[in-house]
Amino acid sequence: MPSQALTIRSVEAEQVLDSRGWPTISVALTLDDGSVHAAAAPAGASTGAFEAVELRDQGVEYSGRGVLNAVAGVEGEIAAMLTGTAWSSIRDLDDALRSLDYTSNLSRLGANAVVAVSMAASRAFAHIAGVPLYTWIAGQTGSQPLLPVPHFNVLNGGAHAANDLDFQEFMLAPVGVSSEQAAVRVGSEIYHTLQGAVREKFGTAGLGDEGGFAPALSSPVQALDLLLAAIVEAGYSTEDVKIAIDPAANGFYLGDGSYQVEGRRLDRRQLVDYYDGLLGDYPIWSIEDGFAEDDFEGWQLMYERVHDTTQLVGDDLYVTDPARIRDGAEKRYSNAALIKVNQIGTVSQTFDAIATARENDMACMVSHRSGETMDTFIADLVVGSGVGQIKSGSPARGERVAKYNRLLHIARREPSLRYGLR
Numbered sequence: 162m163p164s165q166a167l168t169i170r171s172v173e174a175e176q177v178l179d180s181r182g183w184p185t186i187s188v189a190l191t192l193d194d195g196s197v198h199a200a201a202a203p204a205g206a207s208t209g210a211f212e213a214v215e216l217r218d219q220g221v222e223y224s225g226r227g228v229l230n231a232v233a234g235v236e237g238e239i240a241a242m243l244t245g246t247a248w249s250s251i252r253d254l255d256d257a258l259r260s261l262d263y264t265s266n267l268s269r270l271g272a273n274a275v276v277a278v279s280m281a282a283s284r285a286f287a288h289i290a291g292v293p294l295y296t297w298i299a300g301q302t303g304s305q306p307l308l309p310v311p312h313f314n315v316l317n318g319g320a321h322a323a324n325d326l327d328f329q330e331f332m333l334a335p336v337g338v339s340s341e342q343a344a345v346r347v348g349s350e351i352y353h354t355l356q357g358a359v360r361e362k363f364g365t366a367g368l369g370d371e372g373g374f375a376p377a378l379s380s381p382v383q384a385l386d387l388l389l390a391a392i393v394e395a396g397y398s399t400e401d402v403k404i405a406i407d408p409a410a411n412g413f414y415l416g417d418g419s420y421q422v423e424g425r426r427l428d429r430r431q432l433v434d435y436y437d438g439l440l441g442d443y444p445i446w447s448i449e450d451g452f453a454e455d456d457f458e459g460w461q462l463m464y465e466r467v468h469d470t471t472q473l474v475g476d477d478l479y480v481t482d483p484a485r486i487r488d489g490a491e492k493r494y495s496n497a498a499l500i501k502v503n504q505i506g507t508v509s510q511t512f513d514a515i516a517t518a519r520e521n522d523m524a525c526m527v528s529h530r531s532g533e534t535m536d537t538f539i540a541d542l543v544v545g546s547g548v549g550q551i552k553s554g555s556p557a558r559g560e561r562v563a564k565y566n567r568l569l570h571i572a573r574r575e576p577s578l579r580y581g582l583r
């Protein structure tokens with residue numbers, strides 16, 4: 162059945178705040194039938210060097226090369242282009258956005274402007290197809306929808322917290338439960354158990370950017386001990402709930418193949434040994450960005466050592482770029498890719514990144530950014546693309562919970578969908 166063309170009557174953009182209180186952009190498309198489809202761009206803090214480039218303010222500056230320029234571009238050039246054509250596919254629309262920008266990294270119009278338009282347009286395409294966004298995404302990607310294992314980031318360090326913890330994220334992954342509802346319950350219960358322990362030991366339960374606790378921890382081992390104790394105290398086994406970590410190693414890379422962990426200088430071989438030790442002592446199933454984005458030798462050493470038993474996820478390494486993912490598969494850097502729509506800038510290229518990973522037998526984890534809005538696009542993306550894994554921060558902060566609540570809603574609407582890893 163030929164799909165209907167999308168005709169956009171008007172385009173509005175505005176500057177709003179993200180969850181860190183920095184400016185970001187929200188876009189609304191009004192179609193010929195009067196319906197309105199909106200989306201807002203998230204923003205990272207520990208961004209990869211090869212990500213698409215946002216027009217961003219360093220603080221709440223309402224001038225300069227910031228979000229207001231992105232807003233002006235959407236309401237000016239982008240609106241003029243979008244409203245002049247009947248769009249037959251998201252790919253045509255995304256390609257036109259890229260051509261209009263004409264830089265390789267979207268730095269002229271801004272990746273934040275482009276991604277918000279692309280996500281809003283995806284919602285509009287789902288609307289004219291008369292299906293929920295996740296169903297439209299399943300069709301676009303040729304996927305069997307799947308309810309994903311949520312990865313709750315409950316202890317924060319690195320660039321997302323003010324403590325001395327070198328590793329950025331410590332996540333709970335309820336891989337052994339049987340439904341999305343059960344997974345969310347597990348996340349909530351362990352989060353609250355951990356809250357009690359953190360308050361008792363540190364006298365405070367302050368939060369990092371993604372809503373995980375950020376006590377004065379200084380070593381990954383301390384954090385993992387705390388997490389493991391909370392899993393057990395909440396009444397769960399390490400079969401029900403595994404741990405995933407995102408060390409975000411760019412943040413403690415010293416250059417020359419060396420890293421600073423717990424105040425010690427480790428070369429890449431010693432860091433492989435360090436991770437291997439953690440894998441022996443804790444129920445860690447997934448490690449993201451264990452090595453810096455340009456320490457390819459470190460990635461390869463780690464892959465050789467543990468890829469049979471551990472998921473190794475490239476985030477800053479791949480920046481959701483199909484070409485980088487393909488290269489990583491060929492050179493055996495990792496067996497999984499993190500998927501962040503705003504890293505590459507358009508929805509159709511995100512689909513390409515997922516397809517490339519799939520063709521190369523790599524797993525994917527869909528991800529939020531540390532600066533978020535209430536936009537729930539990634540919940541539909543993970544269900545529709547059927548990749549089986551998402552990370553969206555802690556289960557207790559509005560902009561993170563919005564995504565988990567959307568997953569619960571989809572799970573209730575679609576009781577026949579399977580829950581779990583792909």
Ligand SMILES: C=C(OP(=O)(O)O)C(=O)O
Pocket residue numbers: 204205206207208209407409476528529530531532
């Ligand atoms: C979500 C992450 O952080 P940020 O959005 O700051 O890049 C990450 O590194 O995986």
Ligand SMILES: [Mg+2]
Pocket residue numbers: 407409449450476477499
């Ligand atoms: Mg990461």
